[in-house]
Amino acid sequence: MRILVTGCAGFIGYHVCERLLADDQDVVGLDNLSTGQPGNAHDLSGQARFTFLQHDIVQPLPAVGRVDRVYNLACPASPVDFGPRRLDILAVCSLGVWNLLDFCREQGARLLHASTSEVYGDPQEHPQRESYWGHVNPIGPRACYDEGKRFAEALITHYARQHGVAARIARVFNTYGPRMRADDGRALPNFISQALHGQPITVHGDGSQTRSFCYVSDLVDGLIRMCESDVAEPVNLGNPEEVSILEVAQEVRRLTDSRSPIVHLAPLPDDPHVRRPDITRARQRLGWEPKVPRAEGLRQTVDWFRSTLTP
Structure with a gap:
């Protein structure tokens, strides 16, 4: 085709x-x-x-x-x-x-x-x-x-x-x-970029809001x-598979061996509190369902960011 x-x-x-x-x-x-x-x-x-x-x-x-x-x-x-x-x-x-x-x-x-x-x-x-x-x-x-x-x-x-x-x-x-924009403003690329650069990992709100990656x-x-x-x-x-934003920030910090602190910022307006698909x-x-475990997907994503980000 x-x-x-x-x-x-x-x-x-x-x-x-x-x-x-x-x-x-x-x-x-x-x-x-x-x-x-x-x-x-x-x-x-x-x-x-x-x-x-x-x-x-x-x-x-x-x-x-x-x-x-x-x-x-x-x-x-x-x-x-x-x-x-x-x-x-x-x-x-x-x-x-x-x-x-x-x-x-x-x-x-x-x-x-x-x-x-x-x-x-x-x-x-x-x-x-x-x-x-x-x-x-x-x-x-x-x-x-x-x-x-x-x-x-x-x-x-x-x-x-x-x-x-x-x-x-x-x-x-x-x-x-891989190939997410480092400056795209979403949680995961933000967390990974911040962790790899040794910057504070910024979580909006208390981090209890959930996403499904x-x-x-x-x-x-x-x-x-x-x-x-x-x-x-x-x-x-x-x-x-639903996970809180705070848990994801912690997972990224472990995967990157980062010592970056997790800091909390003001909540974003109209940010959804929960997100999980049926x-x-x-x-x-x-006949479809996801197969890649989050731990493996995050590892591959972190590896890609590590290979492309400049200090």
Whole structure:
């Protein structure tokens, strides 16, 4: 198959491209490099079956030739981007997704859209099932991302009903692994960078808030299974093993042999208190569940950061 991957130079986008190329697919990668890493695009471009185009999907798509699948991973997703890139996020979740839907309609291609667990907001249901409508502040500091992704799901669903486009929606929970941005503002890369540099490890609030961390290779396998499935409803993709943020900070400190103290900062506004996916639908409909233990995934992630971070 010939596959278009938007957001190919981002963390997850890179790993999707890498897996598709390993599966002998031809891949066209699009990224505007606003938050994607030029090094990721460069590394992918060294492979014969990969073509890179620098492009913003908010603009009409360039001529890329015939494709069979579109994986949409184009959207700034880090908390540090929710302020300076708030309007860019809303644009890519609306105009950008609409452009991809038009493209898929013209091409007869199938769309795999990477949505997010943030559509559940600060959930009042735990764990979160796909049937849960969420608890989101529509005007809060995270709203550009949370509501942007919710709108994208509505747009995809109704466009598919009206025009018959084949579309799949994966709700991606916290994902980690090599090639995360060191400055991405999320807990794990912050903790690892701080620990390796001997800086205080900063935890917002008391650290009792929970997350469920899925290693990136497991997530990519789920995305590919989702794209090739007949499941039209959204599907949670994440690791149901829940852990507190404070525990993760302690695990990172042990893995890095760091003497960095753990210090507590003010809680972040609208930061979800709990996050854990119910993956019953993924298990039953996709035959998918994560396999990489957190200890092993964290070790590989720390090793990668150690090899790339400058003192």
